[in-house]
Amino acid sequence: MSFFTKYKDVLLILISALLYFIFAYFLERTAFNNLLFLWFSLFGCSYLLIKSKTINTSTLIGLVILFRLIFLFAIPNLSQDFYRFIWDGRMILEGFNPYLSLPETYIQQGLHPIAETTNLYAGMGEMNGSHYTNYPPINQLCFLIAALFANKSIFGSVVVLRLIIILADLGILYFGKKLLLQLNLPVKNIFWYALNPFIIIEMTGNLHFEPVMLFFLIWSLYKLKQQKWVLAAILLACSVSVKLIPLLFLPLFFQWFVDYNGITNKMKQSYEQRKNKWNSAFTGITKLIGFYAITFTTIILLFLPFYSSEFIENYANSVGLWFKNFEFNASFYFIFREIGYLFRGYNEIAIIGKITPILTILFLVIITFFRKNKSMIQLITALLFGLCFYYFTATTVHPWYLATPLILSVFTRYRFPIIWTLVIIFSYQAYANTPWKENLWFVGLEYLILYIFLVFELRKNFKHYKIVK
Template sequence: MLLHPAFLKLYRFPLLMALSSGLLYWAFAYDLTRTDYVKLLMLYAALFFMFYKLVQIFENNLKLLTYLAFSFRAIFILAIPNLSQDFYRFIWDGRMIMAGINPYLYTPEYLIGQGNFPIAQARELYEGMGVLSAGHFTNYPPINQLCFTIAALFAGKSILGSVIMMRLIIIAADFGTLHFGKKLLEKLKIPKHNIFWYILNPFIIIELTGNLHFEGVMIFFLMLSLYLLHVGKWQWAAVVLALSISVKLVPLIFLPLFFQWFTKGNVIENEVMPSAPNNKITSSLPSGNNESNWVSITLSLARLALFYGIVGIITLLLFVPFYSRAFINNYTETVALWFQEFEFNASLYYLAREIGYAFRGYNEIAIVGKTIPIIVATFVIIIAFFRKNKTSVQLITAMLFVLSFYYFTATTVHPWYVATLLILSVFTKYKFPLVWSFAVILSYLAYLGINSMDKSENLLVIALEYAVVYSVFIWEVFIKKASEKEA
């Protein structure tokens, strides 16, 4: 059908866009350096425009969109990432594990400084990852480390080979996200083509497949967990959610949001009574009395406690192979850096920082960084207990709001962080994450001077990025919502 003359004639312009996109992805993968900002922005803008039009035109042809999404990913197979150095550390950690060394116990800088080269291509990997990564302990959880180890197992002496293996893992995860994302959209009676705002998005293709960020694997487990939760298999949903947390710690922030889903939502109906209202179990349940309500509440709280217990136990068990007192100290120290030392592409935090400069005369990140988790935790509790999160759509929307608030207040927001917001948004009516997936490319202008002594960000460019994102966010969440209520 795709090669049928009538089809080719009818869709010759969109298919030309698809072919052009393939060529631009090739240029992005093999003919771009991250300091060539004009070329970077032009390529990305063109790819984003064509992606948007392709989804619009072929929204009823999911098979073609699927072919395009994974054809574009295939273009990157042999490419070395050109917008991120993180993959060098991934390879380092994987090879350390294969050498029988706990990667959480030593920094690359320490080992190289001692004249210790414990793995193949140690010097090349050390120089490639950069001083910042080499000087800190690894912060990647155990399932992420498993992915690195698989790459080391199959390509222990080739950087390109390791890149290919990790890329195949990420692409496989995207297949899973597409499959279960479509199934969940179908069950929620949301158009299935929405998943392609994520799967076909050049931001996702470039940041995850191209630059080898494992948010794609975390998102696959998160999507599978949400699907299992929706169909009533909440025990397995807890297991898979633990796997998601063990790729990236981000889903930890969602845990309080499950309270209403279990205590006030449809967990019992989904699990026990899929064919209501004529189900015999439904008719036999007592109603309208305090005793039955008490039993229902007790059962719901027990399920919630078991859900949290499964998540917690499995997450901890996955860390057990790396456990030692030094591991705990090193890991907590490294995670704390994201709140108290690292700064990149922030928004509200930068405003707080400037206020601190004005009144104190110095950067107060140590103080502000300790305050941010408290503010975020307070917001999460408010959303968890005072906003309706009974249905799957309400739960996912709450996740979107909570994670957005965290990123709006965070000291560090790398471009690939937006991927989680984007996948959550396809199940909601909000489009600001889609806009952010376009505007976030501006954050790469902060890499200006990365090879010189000047590593300061261009705050005007950051301000432009967030002006666009906040404008759409405020319109969708406050202005448009108020207008709808008034109508």
């Protein structure tokens, strides 16, 4: 037995720890070649660690914590959004409603409503500072906690925000393992999320709050599997109140509650059978309405402390910007945009941005009623493809958005989101240019690799379905 074979796991852990340390404290976002080297090296190490037959689950959990703690005292180097998080939290602490004012207004008027006003505005940048905040209330609560513990130190606020995200990831690990066990799936699947370098870097490192959203989402699905749908609805509302994206999932719960296939079955049935089917369907519809009612009521209650007529207008305008103004790392949208340039001579984002949400809604309706979503695995697969369809047609796909399809994939047969988290790094080539500019060749390479793997998986799983059937 060679030295490498004997100590392979130890070497992989040490190399990973060193690379994460370099990534956290020495990497510049503009150094794209260095970024690529660290990124692909960490993915290689992560794959070998998860696949290792000599590392047990307890050790992997230890690595989940260790690799995240390496980032504890680092200032995020791939994103500046955290400055706005800190700003919002301190505004709430000072008694201001963060949804009603723009950071740039205070700067223009020479006002300093919170500590380190100038530094925070400079950090978030003019574009961020000129828009109303769009972070929902539980996300704002996280920002407030950071302000409570460190209202005069950006560094201290970063540490507090990071600890919240680490705790959320540990919660995902806890409930994710429980859900995998209930679904009779390998527990090790959860580490495709928990030990994925993309998650460690983008969430723990760059302070994106998807893990808090996903903690509530996975907990909700776990409770739904246990038939505790009231608590599941409350938890789903909490997830929406961190990030709005789970709102897309609401139609897909229909078949979980309603035996749609049963009541549309055209086979000959006795009167008693038809009666039982319709009674069951009525009970299911009643529960579904209750599920939706509890979800929306909880969301409204969580938003209520910030309510005002100005809030509704500001929040709607802020969310609308993602469909009408922003474009980054898009897939089919960039193709539609080029076609628009060809025929109209200018950017059609205002029109395309309105069409793509309609396409998403139609796709969600199709997979809600024309695909089996009765089992939990079928339901989560529907959630995965519903969300990915939205991202495939969206005008903006920031890297951290992929946390949701990634965690959903570990409960399904599909692994293409793992490949996506690997190749999403190509989108960061835009920051290597001065001024900032996307290179569509890199974007094209990202999606080419993704779609090749997606088609491969779809064909493989279709063949498996035919064999099983």
